[in-house]
Amino acid sequence: MSEIISVKNLVKKYDNDFIAVKNLSLKINQGEIIALLGPNGAGKTTLISTICGLASITSGSITVNGLDVIQDYRKTREIIGLVPQELALEPFEKVINSVKFSRRLFGKKNNNEYIEQLLTKLQLYDKKDNIIKSLSGGMKRRVMIAKALSHNPKILFLDEPTAGVDVELRKDMWNIVKELKNEGVTIILTTHYIEEAEMIADRIGIINNGELLLVEEKNKLIKRMSIKILKVRLKKSLKKIPKKLAKYKLKLIDDGNSFNYYYNIGKEKTGITSLLSDMNEIGINLFDIQTEETSLEDIFVKIIKD
Amino acid sequence: MNLRGIQAIYIYEMNRSFRTLIQSLVSPVLSTILYFIVFGAAIGSRMENISNVSYGAFIVPGLIMLTVQMQSVNNASFGIYFPKFIGTTYELLSAPLSFVEIVIGYVGAATTKAFSIGLIILATSYLFVTIDIVHPIFMLFFLLLTCISFSLLGFIIGIVSDNFEQLNIAPMLIITPLVFLGGSFYTLDMLPPFWQNFALLNPIVYLISGFRWAFFGIGDVPILTSIFFILLFTSICISIIWYIFKTGYRIKN
Numbered sequence: 001m002s003e004i005i006s007v008k009n010l011v012k013k014y015d016n017d018f019i020a021v022k023n024l025s026l027k028i029n030q031g032e033i034i035a036l037l038g039p040n041g042a043g044k045t046t047l048i049s050t051i052c053g054l055a056s057i058t059s060g061s062i063t064v065n066g067l068d069v070i071q072d073y074r075k076t077r078e079i080i081g082l083v084p085q086e087l088a089l090e091p092f093e094k095v096i097n098s099v100k101f102s103r104r105l106f107g108k109k110n111n112n113e114y115i116e117q118l119l120t121k122l123q124l125y126d127k128k129d130n131i132i133k134s135l136s137g138g139m140k141r142r143v144m145i146a147k148a149l150s151h152n153p154k155i156l157f158l159d160e161p162t163a164g165v166d167v168e169l170r171k172d173m174w175n176i177v178k179e180l181k182n183e184g185v186t187i188i189l190t191t192h193y194i195e196e197a198e199m200i201a202d203r204i205g206i207i208n209n210g211e212l213l214l215v216e217e218k219n220k221l222i223k224r225m226s227i228k229i230l231k232v233r234l235k236k237s238l239k240k241i242p243k244k245l246a247k248y249k250l251k252l253i254d255d256g257n258s259f260n261y262y263y264n265i266g267k268e269k270t271g272i273t274s275l276l277s278d279m280n281e282i283g284i285n286l287f288d289i290q291t292e293e294t295s296l297e298d299i300f301v302k303i304i305k306d
Numbered sequence: 307m308n309l310r311g312i313q314a315i316y317i318y319e320m321n322r323s324f325r326t327l328i329q330s331l332v333s334p335v336l337s338t339i340l341y342f343i344v345f346g347a348a349i350g351s352r353m354e355n356i357s358n359v360s361y362g363a364f365i366v367p368g369l370i371m372l373t374v375q376m377q378s379v380n381n382a383s384f385g386i387y388f389p390k391f392i393g394t395t396y397e398l399l400s401a402p403l404s405f406v407e408i409v410i411g412y413v414g415a416a417t418t419k420a421f422s423i424g425l426i427i428l429a430t431s432y433l434f435v436t437i438d439i440v441h442p443i444f445m446l447f448f449l450l451l452t453c454i455s456f457s458l459l460g461f462i463i464g465i466v467s468d469n470f471e472q473l474n475i476a477p478m479l480i481i482t483p484l485v486f487l488g489g490s491f492y493t494l495d496m497l498p499p500f501w502q503n504f505a506l507l508n509p510i511v512y513l514i515s516g517f518r519w520a521f522f523g524i525g526d527v528p529i530l531t532s533i534f535f536i537l538l539f540t541s542i543c544i545s546i547i548w549y550i551f552k553t554g555y556r557i558k559n
Contacts, residue, residue, distance in 0.1 A: 052396075052399075053399050053400050054399050054400060073402065074308070074402035075402070077400060077402040078402050080400065082396065082400045084393075084396050088392055088393030088396060089392070089394065090389075090394060097321075101314050101318055102397060104310045104311065104313065104314035105310075105314050105315070105397060105401040105403065106311070106402060107308045107309075107310045107402060108310065147397070
């Protein structure tokens with residue numbers, strides 16, 4: 001996949017000397033969905049703001065489609081759509097007029113057919129003549145997306161698009177994002193919801209304190225960082241872990257009737273075979289075994305804490 | 307140049323006025339009619355002519371200036387402040403629009419509205435008084451320049467304001483007193499000598515004088531001085547806006 005956004009050594013320092021982004025570098029490929037995870041104040045929105053032109057850059061450079069976002073701002077902004085975190089809409093405007101306004105701001109001719117298709121896709125068509133303030137929060141969020149897509153962008157920034165929306169709408173949003181990806185749109189998503197990143201992202205970037213801690217393909221990341229738990233239920237309870245098994249760092253639970261063994265599936269050897277063999281050697285019989293997987297959320301918390 | 311972008315802002319702003327037609331048009335015209343009735347008909351009938359111009363006709367340029375200056379400032383300041391207030395400036399800043407184009411869109415709409423109201427008030431004045439405009443083309447030019455410069459000022463006020471109170475402070479506490487004391491209802495030579503000199507510090511004096519010269523061929527100060535002041539005022543406003551956009555002051559993070 002070819003690179004569509006390149007951020008090099010980006011620093012963003014505010015007037016109050018707060019450094020929101022610290023020497024951050026990131027490459028985003030065309031057609032991918034990248035999810036930027038991070039706690040509040042991590043620098044996710046600032047990063048997006050600098051790329052889209054809402055915030056100035058202290059140092060470093062950003063290119064979109066090979067063009068500098070400051071020198072060639074017209075060409076770079078033409079292919080970017082932005083859905084900000086806050087529901088910011090003119091309350092007294094009709095839905096369709098608001099979407100048409102956004103399209104014209106980007107220098108594009110009015111195209112009723114495209115706008116109507118867009119509204120239909122976002123399930124807004126029957127609300128097109130409604131005044132925005134009469135819409136529900138979820139509908140307003142859709143209007144924001146329609147406005148961001150009104151000029152047919154190649155890149156879409158979604159800054160916490162599902163913050164505060166119900167589960168059903170969140171799943172609808174995920175479907176919309178997946179459809180857009182299928183149409184070739186590159187999507188950069190910031191979110192607090194790990195589940196969201198897990199469901200729709202191709203790559204995950206983790207930001208904390210203005211620094212990009214890692215960027216990796218989602219599946220590889222989960223595989224590399226995933227700790228699995230082997231729960232072993234014993235035929236006879238144990239008072240303590242025998243010396244022979246100390247190296248496995250087992251954790252006795254359930255009054256000694258079971259223990260947990262933690263292993264990393266990303267490593268070459270899990271240690272399960274040797275554990276079972278050692279148990280057999282010292283006469284500990286198992287009654288049942290089961291495994292549990294860690295989620296992306298566990299990985300995120302571990303990376304942030306480390 | 308992103309002409310469609312400018313057009314989008316301009317039409318959007320004009321539509322906002324049509325949605326609030328009573329506030330945008332009826333209200334200023336009604337206020338001016340009341341001025342005509344009170345100052346022109348009631349009080350004016352007992353006043354002497356000023357430089358062979360009836361008092362009712364004499365106050366017409368001042369009343370038009372009073373209204374267009376307030377309307378220019380209010381329309382332009384609200385036009386840019388409201389998107390700031392509801393958070394939709396992100397759309398302007400992330401669109402392929404230069405700062406000049408944004409200013410043209412907002413200031414263009416505010417100017418159009420104020421200029422139209424100025425002409426409507428002029429037309430309304432014919433219901434009350436007879437006026438022969440000595441320099442009609444110059445009058446239109448001067449009116450337009452005044453609308454542009456005060457719309458630029460309004461745009462600055464809208465950018466620097468953090469709340470609705472601040473948005474109203476400059477028009478209410480600075481512009482209104484300056485316009486009232488700028489010779490809207492009198493000539494400077496009607497004031498005592500000290501206040502005549504003091505009044506010359508008021509920049510609005512030069513604008514009202516210039517506009518009145520276009521109507522009747524008379525003014526408190528030479529017409530070239532008035533032209534100089536209006537151009538100076540416009541240049542100062544443009545410079546401030548240029549600085550605001552260059553630095554992103556109160557616009558960009």
